[in-house]
């Protein structure tokens with residue numbers, strides 16, 4: 281497998297990043313994951329726009345000329361790795377770069393950011409989209425800049441591991457008594473035919489898939505309320521589902537061992553899945 285690192289295509293085992301890299305030392309970087317279907321990048325411009333927002337949020341300065349090369353690099357990468365047919369995912373990570381000695385403040389003068397891309401084959405979780413998944417509620421222990429897609433994913437990995445240890449698929453994160461998101465997806469609830477989701481504030485990542493779901497909902501004339509679901513009303517809702525680049529639209533049928541609605545994927549999530557698949561695959 282070939283990866284792209286700082287201007288060169290190299291075999292993945294030969295790709296080396298310095299121990300002084302601030303991504304390694306401080307988690308000082310951002311990332312994006314983009315789906316690719318038969319060589320077509322899904323919502324690429326939206327991912328690139330969010331990447332720019334993340335870089336601006338962390339004050340990492342990457343030259344426009346470098347950012348503008350990303351679509352071309354991504355295409356070259358999937359060509360080299362034979363991912364131009366079928367499904368693939370392209371991972372992109374940018375860190376502030378490598379600096380020595382270790383100091384919390386940014387390197388002065390600034391160093392060259394580390395730019396890394398890889399591609400891998402992707403298999404959608406088709407069976408789980410049909411059956412739905414189970415989850416547990418966990419405390420959302422993240423910081424208050426969750427709108428930035430940073431590589432600081434420790435609260436997310438801890439929550440996902442907690443779910444795995446509990447023998448379930450994923451976690452529903454709760455902050456101040458309301459549902460925010462899952463460790464790697466946004467969350468929608470359904471009540472009386474309407475969608476409810478956490479507003480796009482600094483407490484969630486405004487998912488590209490979430491935005492596609494909103495488009496599908498508008499198309500289907502499904503009302504959307506940007507109101508968070510309270511923990512005390514979670515078990516009264518009719519349906520719940522995750523949305524994410526690698527999750528797609530995934531019904532959640534059981535939470536903390538208790539059924540959501542009929543404990544089967546409901547009609548609204550099925551219609552959203554259909555609309556989303558149309559966007560992704562055509």
Ligand SMILES: Cc1ncc(COP(=O)(O)O)c(C=O)c1O
Nearest residue numbers: 464465466485487488489524525
């Ligand atoms: C915390 C979190 N929320 C939401 C999402 C979904 O975002 P997207 O639809 O852009 O993949 C992700 C994806 O990785 C995520 O990590």
